Amino acid sequence: MKPYKKRGCPAYILLFALILIPSALMLGGCSYSRQPRIVRIGHNQSTSHPTHIALAAFRDYIHEHMEGRYQVEVYPSELLGSQTDMVQLTQTGAIDYCIASNAILETFSKNYEIFNLPYLFASADSYHHAMDDPDITAPIFTATQKAGFTAVTWLDAGTRNFYTVSKPIESPADLKGLKIRVQQSPTNIEMMRLLGGSATPMGFGDVYTALQSNIIDGAENNEMALTDNGHGDVCKYYSYDMHQMVPDILIGNNAFIESLPEEDRIIFEEGYRLINQVQRKEWVKAVDAAREKAAGQQKVQFLYPDQEPFVRACFPLHQSVLQNNPAIRPIYDAIQEYNTRYPSAAE
Ligand code: GCU
DSSP states (O other): OOOOOOOOOOHHHHHIIIIIHHHHHHHTOGGGTTSOEEEEEEOSSOTTSHHHHHHHHHHHHHHHHTTTSEEEEEEOTTTTOOHHHHHHHHHHTSSSEEEEEHHHHTTTOGGGHHHHSTTOOSSHHHHHHHHTOHHHHHHHHTTTGGGTEEEEEEEOOOOEEEEESSOOOSSGGGGTTOEEEEOSOHHHHHHHHHHTSEEEEOOGGGHHHHHHTTSOSEEEEOTHHHHTTOGGGTOOEEEEEEEEOOOEEEEEEHHHHHHSOHHHHHHHHHHHHHHHHHHHHHHHHHHHHHHHHHHHTSOOEEEOOOSHHHHHHHTHHHHHHHHHOGGGHHHHHHHHHHHHHSOOTTO
16 A cells, blocks of 8 residues: 655645635625635734734734725735745735835835935935925835736835844955845846845845855845844844845735725725834834844844945945936935935044
8 A cells, every 4th residue: 555645735825725716605695795814914023023013913904994894814924935935925915915125126116226225315314204205205106007006105124234144244355255144136236246246136035044054155135034034043244334224015915905985095095004014113123133143142243344345346326326227316306305315424
């Protein structure tokens, strides 16, 4: 007799069962008409990450304010695939929302390039004020209408810095010959070229294994990646060159958003604001805790290199992006005004 083989259910079958069958049942007849509308949101962080905490607050808010007419389901940890997969699911309406890094959205609209520029914001205050200004964000957030989705709010993802397995990064020269994972965005690849390292684009979920198996020598991200994603178990040097402040963006399927009756849409919009506020509060606490854990338990060394050579190397990217996409020039200029108002602490 053949031995019994335990076989896993392929992810696409699970996704089919999870998404399509209940939707078909809900569309299928009046016996289901009192069922709540299921609202699915996917993201790639853990359940203790500020992103998940904020989305859970949104779920509870919608539950409380909508008399059970909508049921929000939050899918963490790349359960529905990588961010790129989730953006595509949101485009088609297979899911209703997902959180995507601004970095990968630039392949859906060039306008997103602006927030991927290294050293765009002079300080965290300038970044926060600019991102809170609808005159700055609206032309970007609505730029993907034709692609089937719209951005509804942004989330803080801190500052991005280089971290490496064994070679401390004190200046751009130290990046030479190193394979550094970057997000899948042309701007990030060009940034690494200008800094002299070798860009290795890949999805977030693959980075830990790539570090551990020496496929890459390092990566770049905020401090949470060290602890929440375990990268600090492998990488022992984290250098505050502060090259980017790339926001995460909550995007929603256009057909779903437009299908909401006016009074429901107002409550959803209040919910988006709540996500932004809860996430930002949680973010500050989470980064402090991550730094403490990385230094204490993972023995990661934090380094503070002179940022000036990094800034100088990256600066040509501002000019090339603006030349290739003059439409974003007014937004760039408006951000410079925030930079003047909220300069870096060093100035
Ligand atoms: C951060 C960001 C994520 C992104 C990740 C990455 O963690 O919050 O949205 O996916 O960086 O580097 O891919």
